[in-house]
Amino acid sequence: MKAIxxxxxxxxxxDPQGRAIARSLSDLGFNEVQQARQGxxxxxxxxxxxxxxxxxxxKEMCEKLLANTVIESYLIEIED
Amino acid sequence: MKTAVIVFPASNCDRxxxxxxxxxxxxxxxxxxxxxxxxxxxxxFVVIPGGFSYGDYLRSGAMAARSPIVKDIVxxxxxxxxxAGFCNGFQILTETGLLPGALMRNKNxxxxxxxxxxxxxxxxxxxxxxxxxxxxVTFPVAHxxxxxxxxxxxxxxxxxxxxVVFRYVDNxxxxxxxxxxxxxxxxxxxxxxxxxxxxxxxxxxxxxxxxLFKSIIESI
Numbered sequence: 029m030k031a032i033x034x035x036x037x038x039x040x041x042x043d044p045q046g047r048a049i050a051r052s053l054s055d056l057g058f059n060e061v062q063q064a065r066q067g068x069x070x071x072x073x074x075x076x077x078x079x080x081x082x083x084x085x086x087k088e089m090c091e092k093l094l095a096n097t098v099i100e101s102y103l104i105e106i107e108d
Numbered sequence: 109m110k111t112a113v114i115v116f117p118a119s120n121c122d123r124x125x126x127x128x129x130x131x132x133x134x135x136x137x138x139x140x141x142x143x144x145x146x147x148x149x150x151x152x153f154v155v156i157p158g159g160f161s162y163g164d165y166l167r168s169g170a171m172a173a174r175s176p177i178v179k180d181i182v183x184x185x186x187x188x189x190x191x192a193g194f195c196n197g198f199q200i201l202t203e204t205g206l207l208p209g210a211l212m213r214n215k216n217x218x219x220x221x222x223x224x225x226x227x228x229x230x231x232x233x234x235x236x237x238x239x240x241x242x243x244x245v246t247f248p249v250a251h252x253x254x255x256x257x258x259x260x261x262x263x264x265x266x267x268x269x270x271x272v273v274f275r276y277v278d279n280x281x282x283x284x285x286x287x288x289x290x291x292x293x294x295x296x297x298x299x300x301x302x303x304x305x306x307x308x309x310x311x312x313x314x315x316x317x318x319x320l321f322k323s324i325i326e327s328i
Contacts, residue, residue: 037212041257042282044217093174096167096203098210099257 029074031086034103035095036067070094079106109325112138112151114181116172121158121195121305128305129155132321142172146180151189152328154181158195158250158303168211168253169199182206190234190296190324195251198289198299206297207290208266209258214251215282221250223313224302225277226288230270233291234327235298238319245316247302249280254301256283256290266290274300298324 037043043065050064072089074082086104095102111129115122122139129137137155138148147154156178162171172178182204185191193201201207214220228236228243239245258266263284266272274289281301289300304317 041212042215042255044213044215044255044282048217093170094166096170096210098202098208099212 029076029079029082030107031072031074031082032105032107033070033072033086033090033094034067034105035070035090035100036065036102037099038101041099067100079108082106109133109135109152109328110138110148110150111135111153111155111325112140112147113155113157114140114142114177115157116142116159116161116175118161118163119157119159119196121303124303124305125155125157125194128308128317128321129153129325131308132318132325140177142175142177144180145176147177147184153324154185154189154191155305156181156191156193156197156200157305158197161196161200164253167203169196169201169203172196172200173203178204185292185297188294188296190328191298192235192324193299194303194305195249195254195301198301199253201297201299207292207299208262209256209284209290211253211301212255212257213253214255214280219250219252220254220280222248222280224249224280224288226274226302227277228273229275230273232270233273233298233323234295235289235291235320235324236273237327238323242319244277245274246307246314247300247304247317248306248312249302251281251301254281254283256281256287256301258284263287269293273298274302 046064275286307317
């Protein structure tokens with residue numbers, strides 16, 4: 029089983045890297061870019077077959093280490 | 109008086125902190141490796157030093173905050189042990205939850221390394237009592253992730269309770285409300301991005317950091 033975790037800054041938290049990316053894209057002529065937000069993706073290979081259990085364990089991992097919930101939110105995808 | 113400095117892989121201000129502590133206490137600080145599970149017996153004050161612990165992997169301070177020794181420090185800090193974190197040490201203290209908020213990438217995305225003018229906004233803390241009437245100090249800063257963030261409710265609470273201890277005069281990193289250093293509610297845990305341990309000798313260009321160490325050591 030695989031868990032794919034997307035971690036990003038919460039809405040409203042200033043993302044200076046995202047802002048720099050948006051500016052660079054605009055400099056390259058991609059004028060349709062209104063805003064960019066940068067995050068990270070963490071992939072975990074997991075043992076076990078219980079998807080519900082995996083989800084709750086990965087949520088715990090996010091709360092304890094993978095995301096700093098003061099500034100970041102996360103999204104978990106579990107793949108078979 | 110027994111002091112300790114915690115050493116992580118890629119700490120780089122651990123020796124500066126140890127020199128500062130020895131200068132004030134007259135005794136060598138214990139250097140404690142991050143894999144230790146408890147502080148040596150009888151430690152009165154702990155410094156979590158600057159650097160790039162664990163290569164800043166995941167987030168600055170994230171790994172260090174979950175290391176074996178830090179678990180013990182958190183438990184003892186909650187019982188009143190004085191603990192100070194400078195630069196990466198401040199990042200680690202926010203990651204543990206001992207101090208509120210988080211340190212994010214500098215607003216201008218640049219690593220900033222320069223002497224920084226600060227104002228002491230609370231001279232009645234265990235970390236600032238020896239400054240007397242002096243409110244203007246200069247400590248070096250050297251960081252990429254020093255942009256202090258907390259929600260408005262937390263910031264208001266910090267300000268109302270006198271827990272904003274230092275502010276930047278010329279904000280170098282975008283920190284909310286120019287905050288450079290804060291303490292916890294009980295006043296025993298303190299964190300700041302600037303480096304008082306790099307301002308303790310005339311050869312550093314200034315000695316404004318000495319009174320910070322004197323304050324906390326004399327309060328014990």
